[in-house]
Amino acid sequence: MIDTDFLAETLLKLLGGLPITLELSTISILAGVVLAVLLALLRQASRVGGLFVRAYVFVLRGTPLLLQIFLVYYGLGQFPLIRHSILWPFLREPWWCAILALTLNTAAYGSEIVRGGLAAVPTGAVEAARVAGMSRWTMYRRIILPLAFRQALPAYGNEWVIMVKSTSLASIVTLMEVTGQAYAIISETYRAMEVFLCAGAIYLTLTFLLTRAIGALEHRLTPYLRRPETTLGGLA
Amino acid sequence: MSSPEIVVAVSNLHKRFGALEVLKGVSLEAHTGEVVSIIGASGSGKSTLLRCIPLLEVPEEGEIRISGEEVALRTRGGRREAADAKQVNRLRSQLGFVFQSFNLWQHMTVLQNVVEVPVHVQRRPRAEAVAEAESLLEKVGLAEKLNAYPSHLSGGQQQRAAIARALAMRPQALLFDEPTSALDPELVGEVLRVMRSLAEEGRTMLIVTHEMAFAAEVSSHAVFLADGRIEEEGPPSQIFRDPQSERCRQFVQRHLDR
Numbered sequence: 001m002i003d004t005d006f007l008a009e010t011l012l013k014l015l016g017g018l019p020i021t022l023e024l025s026t027i028s029i030l031a032g033v034v035l036a037v038l039l040a041l042l043r044q045a046s047r048v049g050g051l052f053v054r055a056y057v058f059v060l061r062g063t064p065l066l067l068q069i070f071l072v073y074y075g076l077g078q079f080p081l082i083r084h085s086i087l088w089p090f091l092r093e094p095w096w097c098a099i100l101a102l103t104l105n106t107a108a109y110g111s112e113i114v115r116g117g118l119a120a121v122p123t124g125a126v127e128a129a130r131v132a133g134m135s136r137w138t139m140y141r142r143i144i145l146p147l148a149f150r151q152a153l154p155a156y157g158n159e160w161v162i163m164v165k166s167t168s169l170a171s172i173v174t175l176m177e178v179t180g181q182a183y184a185i186i187s188e189t190y191r192a193m194e195v196f197l198c199a200g201a202i203y204l205t206l207t208f209l210l211t212r213a214i215g216a217l218e219h220r221l222t223p224y225l226r227r228p229e230t231t232l233g234g235l236a
Numbered sequence: 237m238s239s240p241e242i243v244v245a246v247s248n249l250h251k252r253f254g255a256l257e258v259l260k261g262v263s264l265e266a267h268t269g270e271v272v273s274i275i276g277a278s279g280s281g282k283s284t285l286l287r288c289i290p291l292l293e294v295p296e297e298g299e300i301r302i303s304g305e306e307v308a309l310r311t312r313g314g315r316r317e318a319a320d321a322k323q324v325n326r327l328r329s330q331l332g333f334v335f336q337s338f339n340l341w342q343h344m345t346v347l348q349n350v351v352e353v354p355v356h357v358q359r360r361p362r363a364e365a366v367a368e369a370e371s372l373l374e375k376v377g378l379a380e381k382l383n384a385y386p387s388h389l390s391g392g393q394q395q396r397a398a399i400a401r402a403l404a405m406r407p408q409a410l411l412f413d414e415p416t417s418a419l420d421p422e423l424v425g426e427v428l429r430v431m432r433s434l435a436e437e438g439r440t441m442l443i444v445t446h447e448m449a450f451a452a453e454v455s456s457h458a459v460f461l462a463d464g465r466i467e468e469e470g471p472p473s474q475i476f477r478d479p480q481s482e483r484c485r486q487f488v489q490r491h492l493d494r
């Protein structure tokens with residue numbers, strides 16, 4: 001009943017899509033974090049900035065990611081300004097469109113998560129930095145963002161897991177990542193069940209590894225939230 | 237030196253929070269090696285006064301000098317603010333400030349807390365900063381806790397770490413805002429002991445405190461604040477044993493009795 005040969009063959013083909021899945025996930029997550037931090041800071045910085053960020057978050061969280069991918073892929077080309085800009089060689093490519101849409105989307109969620117992290121930074125820690133003569137930049141780099149990041153990490157981890165799964169939507173704009181590969185195999189073989197099970201197993205493995213990695217990072221970054229390790233020698 | 241230098245000087249400070257006028261023209265000086273204690277009832281403006289010195293609060297009126305240099309202030313859109321952020325940061329790093337609630341950086345070990353400013357603000361070589369931090373931590377009795385996180389320390393240990401952090405900046409003066417008020421009674425002594433040794437070293441210190449006996453012992457000058465004004469000031473022998481004003485007498489009496 002179980003056609004192990006077919007499963008193995010399918011799995012192998014699907015893994016051919018893994019590099020694209022990984023690229024889309026990693027790049028959009030990393031770029032998304034940078035953008036999220038900038039958005040969160042902009043939101044604090046001024047009234048106008050705050051309004052802009054709130055509108056941005058409102059729109060990107062309030063519409064389906066699939067729609068956003070379509071809009072970037074099919075929509076942007078309608079503007080002559082963009083067609084004639086130096087960005088067009090990129091925005092013509094589904095790969096870049098998917099990256100752009102995924103990044104903009106995760107940045108919206110991320111900026112709210114970062115905002116929560118920033119709000120949780122104790123005012124005393126900031127005052128101690130200020131009174132020691134730290135410049136704003138040093139203070140953000142050394143005190144505020146590290147504390148905010150640690151605070152935000154659990155929630156941000158969930159968002160990253162969601163992003164990995166969301167890359168499957170990129171198949172809709174012709175990208176042959178794991179889900180795209182799955183479609184292709186099914187349209188040849190009509191064996192949807194086995195193929196999707198294999199694809200599911202790949203995503204499950206990815207998200208499992210990511211969750212573990214986030215957990216390990218959290219553990220590393222927040223020793224102060226645990227009971228002290230019994231000091232053997234005691235020196236780091 | 238003929239006469240000791242004035243390390244910290246504020247004159248005619250006025251500070252209000254909304255409708256509440258907290259400081260109504262306060263002037264104060266600390267010479268090199270002097271220990272100035274600031275006492276007064278809760279709400280009298282002691283913390284506000286101390287916080288004005290490194291410009292954690294910006295006074296609406298008045299002048300602040302650190303090592304003779306006036307902190308440049310300006311008025312913008314009806315608000316008084318620092319005119320030159322660089323100058324403020326430079327002057328701030330010449331002062332060590334110790335908070336009632338320690339305010340250590342939780343994500344760093346004790347040692348990292350202490351070397352943070354020397355390395356990342358004052359740009360001193362890390363190895364040198366670490367060596368100095370280690371000796372400072374030993375001095376405040378935390379040699380065993382270099383790699384511990386603040387959350388794993390008692391309040392008294394955290395406050396001593398905070399003092400080491402302030403000392404690591406090689407400050408011209410140390411400012412203490414009720415450094416023992418957040419501590420369990422049995423932990424007060426260890427912090428006062430460290431502060432006493434600093435006073436004996438000849439450090440310039442401004443101390444807001446409710447520990448009258450300690451203040452009487454270590455101060456060279458004492459200031460009694462009431463309703464945002466200096467009601468009385470003088471040598472500790474006067475302020476703590478023979479106050480001239482009725483309010484000061486009652487205040488000291490009440491606190492010495494405890």
Ligand SMILES: Nc1ncnc2c1ncn2[C@@H]1O[C@H](COP(=O)(O)OP(=O)(O)OP(=O)(O)O)[C@@H](O)[C@H]1O
Pocket residue numbers: 253256258276277278279280281282283284285414
């Ligand atoms: N940031 C602020 N905003 C509004 N009011 C403030 C602020 N800081 C202090 N105050 C008010 O100013 C007054 C003086 O406060 P301050 O903290 O200087 O008093 P204190 O003498 O240090 O008192 P305590 O012994 O309780 O610490 C108080 O009435 C306080 O409520």
Ligand SMILES: [Mg+2]
Pocket residue numbers: 282283284413414
């Ligand atoms: Mg106070």
